[in-house]
Amino acid sequence: MFDRYIGLWALVPDGDAILTASGGLLPVVWHGQSAMLKVATCDEERRGNALMTWWNGQGAAQVWRHDGDAVLLERAQPAPSLAGYSASGRDDDAMRIACDVVARLHAHRAPAPPGVVPLRDWFGTLLAHDGTDDVLRRSAATARALLSAPPVDEVVLHGDIHHGNLLHFGARGWLAIDPKALRGERGFDYANLFCNPAHEIAVDPVRFEQRVTCVADAAKLDRRRLLQWIHAWAGLSAVWLMEDDLPPDTSLQVAQLAAHALGV
Template sequence: MKVDDHDLFTPWLERWALTPDGEPIMTPGSCLMPVRQGAAPAMLKIAVDDEERYGNLLMTWWDGKGAARVLAHHDEGLLLERAMGPRSLMHMALNGEDDEATRILCRALARLHAPRPTPPPSLVELEPWFASLRTAAARYGGPYSNCLRTARTLLTDPQDVVVLHGDMHHDNVLDFGARGWLAIDPKRVRGERGYDYANLICNPQLPTVTDPERFARQVDVICDAAGIEQKRLLQWVQAFAGLSAAWFMEDDEQEAATGQLKVAALAASALHARHV
């Protein structure tokens, strides 16, 4: 789809009386356009695959508590309040405020994980999400097999099961000004809350992700902010880093996969130091 092709957006602009306020943004799973509804800035999002459609349902279910507020929703179309604040968690993490960025992410997750009065939309369990790690372990062995063993331990005996965000990282929690820091772009998965926190440490977009000092520091910050036992978090980091590496290998991104395996090795080393 061409970025200058507005035909996809026209029915939605007409449905919700929207005015374009920027150029379209195309991602593998959705098409977005900054818009205005009257004078109010908003973001129009059109899902182009089932995963994004289910994510839209989850955004609606969260009802603006910890996540961007849904202004309208119909089929694959979603209208969200738009983040207009100037701050960026990625910028903070790379400019001396890594700890505070992590604490903000932890607070956002705590709000998302909190119980709701109504049942959530259709979800998938976390265990099937690790299929790629099982495939990588069978194909490559080595660290992938080690990560898989840890994942199986966690998935066999889940604790603190919640509705997960599923893709929590520094660019999926945005500055909404007076409304604070709010999440966007969830997946539709349920499982142990530690999975979401592991992603904060493994974020491959952070060039500091394999720094041992940064790793140890962020483990401490998350355990304190989220009330997670350190061993459990380290196990989730090892499992998730292996899964992330497996996903990168499927896309033939070997350098990125190597980086994630380095994170897995840091977690494994920290676990070994605890004599577990």
């Protein structure tokens, strides 16, 4: 997987490879700089690589090389982490940092954005879900209403903003990695933050309300519209988890918190 690019870009391996179902990562050194080689094995990851290249370091890790399936990225530092902030009582700081990164991504303007997936297509699994679960039924109804209305501030979306995809890059600060490459209303990109970074934080009702207030203020979003995107996203997340035979508890409880706040 990595050999071609090690030779092509004169890379020196600098750690153990991480292999997943969608590709692989290898820490490397490139011209004396710490870097990360990422090789995609599916179209979703290839789209993400192309979007990372298009962002050109604006709110995202800088891509130094891009060729076919692979990108060579600047390498993040192991600490600090936004999950660590949230766990140590600095959850508001973590949410504000995330909002700042997302705003920088959305502000990027350049010709010829890469191929992206419309939000309506991304929500297809939830919209087609025919189960009897009332939580998912209400989430699907909210998603349908959002996606049938004209989008508010349509932008190129990261699509998977959460604490683990926002890393610290030293002097460059906090930057995003691993986008899904979507297009739609900008409010969507803040929703997944509310299902992370840990169950006990995400489902705490007091913390949930504080997070909504914090993000609505930092991102300059209408509070109700933000809650609707949280409600819709949490339902989609739950359906995906159930399809993978993984527990959907966090997502379902976040959906319930959003529904309660919306009065639906």
